[in-house]
Amino acid sequence: EKCSELSRTHAQKLIADGYITVNDHTAKVGLKLNIGDRVDIIIPPTAPSPLLPEAIPLNILYEDD
Numbered sequence: 001e002k003c004s005e006l007s008r009t010h011a012q013k014l015i016a017d018g019y020i021t022v023n024d025h026t027a028k029v030g031l032k033l034n035i036g037d038r039v040d041i042i043i044p045p046t047a048p049s050p051l052l053p054e055a056i057p058l059n060i061l062y063e064d065d
Contacts, residue, residue: 006041019044 003011012029014020019042020027033039 003041014041014043017044 006014011020015027015029018026021040022031022033022037024038024040027039
């Protein structure tokens with residue numbers, strides 16, 4: 001089954017960080033899967049963004065009804 005919400009780059013990073021296992025063994029990048037292999041993926045929690053919103057004045061150039 002394809003996992004379309006997980007990019008190849010993100011999957012490779014998860015593998016490198018040890019978050020993906022195949023048959024209860026840490027996966028390696030480039031590993032060929034076989035029929036019946038069990039793949040477990042742990043998605044680590046994302047860190048909160050250090051960016052904070054700013055209250056800035058905005059000039060409205062056009063406003064539709």
